Amino acid sequence: MSPQSQHVETVDISALFGPPGKAREACDAALWQGLKRTGAVVITGYPDAAKVDQRARTGLKIFDLSDTAKRAIASRVMVPGNPNTYRGFWPRRETGLLQNEFYDVGPETPAPGPDLPQMDIFTEATPWPDPEPAPGWRETVRAHYAHLNRVAQAMIVSIGRSAGFDEAAIRARFDGDHSTLRFLSYPAGATSPRQEPDGAVVSGGQHTDESGLSLLWQAQPGLQARGQDGVFRDIPMVENAISVHVGGVMTGLTRGTVPATPHRVLAGDGSARQSVGFFLEPALSAPVTPADYSGETSARETYGWQLLDTFSKRDIWKGVVHPPESAD
Ligand SMILES: O=C(O)CCC(=O)C(=O)O
Numbered sequence: 569m570s571p572q573s574q575h576v577e578t579v580d581i582s583a584l585f586g587p588p589g590k591a592r593e594a595c596d597a598a599l600w601q602g603l604k605r606t607g608a609v610v611i612t613g614y615p616d617a618a619k620v621d622q623r624a625r626t627g628l629k630i631f632d633l634s635d636t637a638k639r640a641i642a643s644r645v646m647v648p649g650n651p652n653t654y655r656g657f658w659p660r661r662e663t664g665l666l667q668n669e670f671y672d673v674g675p676e677t678p679a680p681g682p683d684l685p686q687m688d689i690f691t692e693a694t695p696w697p698d699p700e701p702a703p704g705w706r707e708t709v710r711a712h713y714a715h716l717n718r719v720a721q722a723m724i725v726s727i728g729r730s731a732g733f734d735e736a737a738i739r740a741r742f743d744g745d746h747s748t749l750r751f752l753s754y755p756a757g758a759t760s761p762r763q764e765p766d767g768a769v770v771s772g773g774q775h776t777d778e779s780g781l782s783l784l785w786q787a788q789p790g791l792q793a794r795g796q797d798g799v800f801r802d803i804p805m806v807e808n809a810i811s812v813h814v815g816g817v818m819t820g821l822t823r824g825t826v827p828a829t830p831h832r833v834l835a836g837d838g839s840a841r842q843s844v845g846f847f848l849e850p851a852l853s854a855p856v857t858p859a860d861y862s863g864e865t866s867a868r869e870t871y872g873w874q875l876l877d878t879f880s881k882r883d884i885w886k887g888v889v890h891p892p893e894s895a896d
């Protein structure tokens with residue numbers, strides 16, 4: 569069995585929202601050391617932290633809707649004929665590494681991507697359920713997106729500073745809204761089709777995210793992150809707890825200095841599970857070259873190009889997203 573007794577570190581990030589100086593430097597160091605040691609950390613002390621639980625629970629009411637209402641806002645990849653492709657509802661796929669259904673919310677005002685065919689797929693408006701699951705629901709979901717975006721932006725520049733990169737260069741890569749707020753729901757009894765090497769039974773198989781930074785909130789325990797020592801540790805259940813881990817884009821931007829965090833979700837006693845993720849992603853038009861690269865860049869180096877390339881190679885996107893080479 570995997571170790572159950574160890575938790576990831578907790579870091580108070582309040583000083584990231586204050587002026588540069590000793591307190592902020594200490595906070596940079598604590599976040600950096602925590603991520604290094606336990607792969608993910610739980611954060612406290614950020615503005616409006618006390619609103620997190622209530623907003624997350626409100627957003628999760630999306631799963632109280634009928635199947636018909638959810639299908640109406642599903643991606644056309646899953647429900648052909650629907651207008652939306654990238655944002656909206658995604659029913660569970662039995663072959664998926666993560667055994668959940670989810671609902672993706674994009675930015676209120678998506679920033680334009682590079683001038684490439686099909687880029688509009690990634691800048692499409694979020695399809696909202698109508699009627700909403702509860703009065704004021706959409707407004708709460710929007711507030712949650714804006715809140716987590718602000719917290720994530722403060723952390724990505726902190727991590728960039730610790731990794732020895734110019735703060736402005738890191739900030740510029742994430743300047744242009746393209747992040748995702750995702751509500752997830754795992755049915756009771758869900759297990760991932762992939763077996764974990766250490767024998768752990770999971771409903772979400774080990775993986776790394778493709779984000780810059782991922783923020784996760786869980787209604788039930790189960791999430792584990794792997795530290796650089798190879799040990800999987802539990803994300804503790806604490807009030808208003810957001811855990812943070814690194815995604816693959818940040819590894820590329822920092823020339824490998826900041827490794828992406830492997831994580832997984834234990835199936836536990838098999839009860840249903842819900843969680844909320846915020847995936848901070850670069851602007852579509854931003855280059856994904858290392859942040860200290862000062863040479864010329866073309867559309868080929870942008871995050872938008874990278875997304876087209878990645879999606880066009882995935883089975884379920886075949887015929888929907890075409891390889892960007894055809895447009896070079
Ligand atoms: O449900 C969770 O806590 C984790 C979800 C996750 O890792 C993901 O969506 O990438």
Ligand SMILES: [Fe+2]
Nearest residue numbers: 775776777831
């Ligand atoms: Fe993940």
